[in-house]
């Protein structure tokens with residue numbers, strides 16, 4: 001049985017390799033997860049653009065499991081893809097798989113999240129420090145100034161390099177206020193795997209520890225903000241505490257309309273996914289598309305491109321997220 005499966009996979013590998021050509025490249029897209037709404041859009045836009053350019057995309061999603069994602073990438077390598085596009089669950093665990101790609105001379109593009117300490121060819125993302133700065137400044141400019149402001153901080157997955165960059169951006173704004181004694185951090189923690197239930201647990205722990213007087217919760221994304229807001233709802237505090245987020249998920253935009261979430265950071269995914277498909281096809285054809293920036297991943301300065309982000313609250317929801325066609329106004333009611 002095992003041998004039959006192995007030979008079937010081998011056949012598929014040869015088939016993909018046989019169809020791969022400079023004009024019709026095969027792209028391997030390895031995703032950490034498809035759980036958050038955003039990654040489904042990334043996948044769909046990326047695939048549509050790549051197909052428009054004559055490429056085939058093989059998509060794998062690892063369900064937040066490092067072992068599975070390394071296996072996914074290795075199977076894409078053995079299927080003979082021309083280029084790999086990877087959203088790593090863990091930017092350090094993925095190093096091993098990238099080394100296998102290097103050995104097979106398959107170029108690698110890190111998408112949205114950086115892969116560290118290995119030779120990747122490109123890094124395409126948003127300005128992740130700016131995301132954190134947008135969250136930090138939104139909260140900072142709305143905190144009480146007649147007394148010490150009371151803040152809770154919920155960071156993202158500790159395995160995701162982006163989560164560290166979001167925190168760094170928040171620190172750029174909040175750090176000086178905390179140092180000056182204007183803001184007190186009542187509780188802070190990292191939400192494992194970006195799971196909403198972990199956001200909720202951290203918020204529950206914060207309320208238990210610090211009580212109900214909380215001015216703001218700086219949360220790094222919409223999924224975990226949803227969890228935190230659930231905890232606030234159960235305490236009758238939703239809408240009374242400022243909560244930040246990121247991704248402009250539909251549920252988050254609805255919460256912004258209803259007033260239980262104050263802001264999100266809109267990342268025009270269409271721009272990033274379209275760009276990534278174009279770069280991937282170009283790289284597969286042996287070209288070296290121009291980058292606008294570089295980022296040190298520990299072993300090299302990786303050619304990078306960073307897309308812009310937009311801070312969104314109830315005042316500009318229509319003129320940004322809706323005007324861009326990201327969500328329909330009718331769905332935000």
Ligand code: GAL
Pocket residue numbers: 036038112113156160162163194221246247
């Ligand atoms: C980050 C990503 C965010 C958010 C989070 C959870 O790396 O930049 O947009 O969705 O992962 O998937």
